[in-house]
Amino acid sequence: xxxxxxxxxxxxxxxxxxxxxxxxxxxxxxxxxxxxxxxxxxxxxxxxxxxxxxxxxxxxxxxxxxxxxxxxxxxxxxxxxxxxxxxxxxxxxxxxxxxxxxxxxxxxxxxxxxxxxxxxxxxxxxxxxxxxxxxxxxxxxxxxxxxxxxxxxxxxxxxxxxxxxxxxxxxxxxxxxxxxxxxxxxxxxxxxxxxxxxxxxxxxxxxxxxxxxxxxxxxxxxxxxxxxxxxxxxxxxxxxx
Amino acid sequence: xxxxxxxxxxxxxxxxxxxxxxxxxxxxxxxxxxxxxxxxxxxxxxxxxxxxxxxxxxxxxxxxxxxxxxxxxxxxxxxxxxxxxxxxxxxxxxxxxxxxxxxxxxxxxxxxxxxxxxxxxxxxxxxxxxxxxxxxxxxxxxxxxxxxxxxxxxxxxxxxxxxxxxxxxxxxxxxxxxxxxxxxxxxxxxxxxxxxxxxxxxxxxxxxxxxxxxxxxxxxxxxxxxxxxxxxxxxxxxxxxxxxxxxxxxxxxxxxxxxxxxxxxxxxxxxxxxxxxxxxxxxxxxxxxxxxxxxxx
Numbered sequence: 001x002x003x004x005x006x007x008x009x010x011x012x013x014x015x016x017x018x019x020x021x022x023x024x025x026x027x028x029x030x031x032x033x034x035x036x037x038x039x040x041x042x043x044x045x046x047x048x049x050x051x052x053x054x055x056x057x058x059x060x061x062x063x064x065x066x067x068x069x070x071x072x073x074x075x076x077x078x079x080x081x082x083x084x085x086x087x088x089x090x091x092x093x094x095x096x097x098x099x100x101x102x103x104x105x106x107x108x109x110x111x112x113x114x115x116x117x118x119x120x121x122x123x124x125x126x127x128x129x130x131x132x133x134x135x136x137x138x139x140x141x142x143x144x145x146x147x148x149x150x151x152x153x154x155x156x157x158x159x160x161x162x163x164x165x166x167x168x169x170x171x172x173x174x175x176x177x178x179x180x181x182x183x184x185x186x187x188x189x190x191x192x193x194x195x196x197x198x199x200x201x202x203x204x205x206x207x208x209x210x211x212x213x214x215x216x217x218x219x220x221x222x223x224x225x226x227x228x229x230x231x232x233x234x235x236x237x238x239x240x241x
Numbered sequence: 242x243x244x245x246x247x248x249x250x251x252x253x254x255x256x257x258x259x260x261x262x263x264x265x266x267x268x269x270x271x272x273x274x275x276x277x278x279x280x281x282x283x284x285x286x287x288x289x290x291x292x293x294x295x296x297x298x299x300x301x302x303x304x305x306x307x308x309x310x311x312x313x314x315x316x317x318x319x320x321x322x323x324x325x326x327x328x329x330x331x332x333x334x335x336x337x338x339x340x341x342x343x344x345x346x347x348x349x350x351x352x353x354x355x356x357x358x359x360x361x362x363x364x365x366x367x368x369x370x371x372x373x374x375x376x377x378x379x380x381x382x383x384x385x386x387x388x389x390x391x392x393x394x395x396x397x398x399x400x401x402x403x404x405x406x407x408x409x410x411x412x413x414x415x416x417x418x419x420x421x422x423x424x425x426x427x428x429x430x431x432x433x434x435x436x437x438x439x440x441x442x443x444x445x446x447x448x449x450x451x452x453x454x455x456x457x458x459x460x461x462x463x464x465x466x467x468x469x470x471x472x473x474x475x476x477x478x479x480x481x482x483x484x485x486x487x488x489x490x491x492x493x494x495x496x497x498x499x500x501x502x503x504x505x506x507x508x509x510x511x512x513x514x515x516x517x518x519x520x521x522x523x524x525x526x527x528x529x530x531x532x533x534x535x536x537x538x
Binding site: 048050073074075078079083084086090091092093094095099102103104106107151155 | 413
């Protein structure tokens, strides 16, 4: 579904991604883990069309319609079902919860469908439904994360890119968010690429994982498999085993 | 109320409306991309000369001219954005500052080159100069038309930003350009729309300016543009309501200064406006309606 072939991204004079290649299959949860500055966020920004690769290519493989990511504008990628839930949630704090959700479905013209999608989000996260006329800045960190995920779901993603969904959340809230992500994958078949500092947690729910360091993918494998490789954890993730 | 007082109030209302029409565009553009557009006032000049050209050439019936002028302003505002400002959108603020200043000077000099420096008499249907009784006073019809249209359009713009899909997209861009793009909002289109709408309102202000004061010239946008900028700052940059209130406050203050001080002082009206701005900013640095906000890098 997602395919990166030797993607290199340069910012200023730094090569922030260096020939990154990996694929994410349809219906898969993939985890992208690694230390700070390894290039994880840059990978996601490239995949959502915000950064252009200097060389190499990335594709969104839809049935009968492979879309080259480096040649597509961000809005075309969203329309195709590639939705990015950015680091730090980035909700629109001055706007209401309802407006935030409607913006998630910005490219959808069908009002009835948008209403139905919003009901689905409210079923998933009832707190958003209770407070939908309030400004989003008043929500707690965990609720803002729910809003960020809900907003991403409004676009009916086929592939969801999640950047640090656990950032700044209490352990219980983190668990709730991860349970939701697993459920979205199982019940709706949403393919996911999750970037996480909390590597253990991400690798536990992921089918496959990719470890990044210094702008490269240094190790790939099954989620469980990587978890059991103490060399990987120690060397790249700073986890004591 | 005396005849003189009513006349002064009407003058304040008219002048304030003109400032407000220009100021809301300033505020809209700044709100969406944090660009202080010094070329914005020159769209008044474009609107005024477009009007004069259309009237003198007899190309359109009068009723259609304001609409054509607004369309022309929309196109001019959009074209300036596309040609001059789009490529520097991600540049530091100071770059945008210099470029808008350059565009302003370029437009003025282009005007001088094509139109010459001599002020021209504005052509306006006589009906707008007809006197209307307002209590004990008589005022020109245009003095009633200008505030009514300006307030109506400012209200429409505020509703547009509050309610419509494009308006919400503009607010989203204003708050977080990156996240807005991740929603599938095309920044280019929304920014173009902001410049177009601002340009349409400024061009209409140019038409009104000519109608009210009777003469236009290629540099006519400079001082009103600066004052509308002052109005925006007084109201709080980025707030539409603030720009409207700032515009009227400035219009009334200026008229009061000229109308109620010794005649010899009236030459200092522009200085007074800037002193007023400084005083207000000393008390409220973010303007009357602005929110304290960190500057976006």
